[in-house]
Amino acid sequence: MSTPEEGDGAGWVPYIGELVKIKPTGQLGKLLAREWGKVQVRAVKGGIEWDIEPGDLVKPTDEERVSVGVRHANAASRVPR
Numbered sequence: 242m243s244t245p246e247e248g249d250g251a252g253w254v255p256y257i258g259e260l261v262k263i264k265p266t267g268q269l270g271k272l273l274a275r276e277w278g279k280v281q282v283r284a285v286k287g288g289i290e291w292d293i294e295p296g297d298l299v300k301p302t303d304e305e306r307v308s309v310g311v312r313h314a315n316a317a318s319r320v321p322r
Contacts, residue, residue: 253300260285260309262301263293269301269309285309 255261255272261282262269270282273290280298281290301309 255298255300260301260306261298262305263291264297264299269305272298285313 257272257274259272260269261272263282268284270284270291273281273283275281275295278295279292280295282293282298283290
């Protein structure tokens, strides 16, 4: 995979399971599949997947990736054991 500057989708091809940013909305999600000329993305918090044009995906910034990781860790720490 190529690794252009964060936020720049040119030449970047995300792999399945990778965190991606949807350029028009700014939402973050996980890439689930590529089918019928579209990509399927699910929000980090879960829910129904969205069909997105591949050109509408950009690589999230380091800050966005860390923020998602911190939110996930904080949520996991609140689960009763």
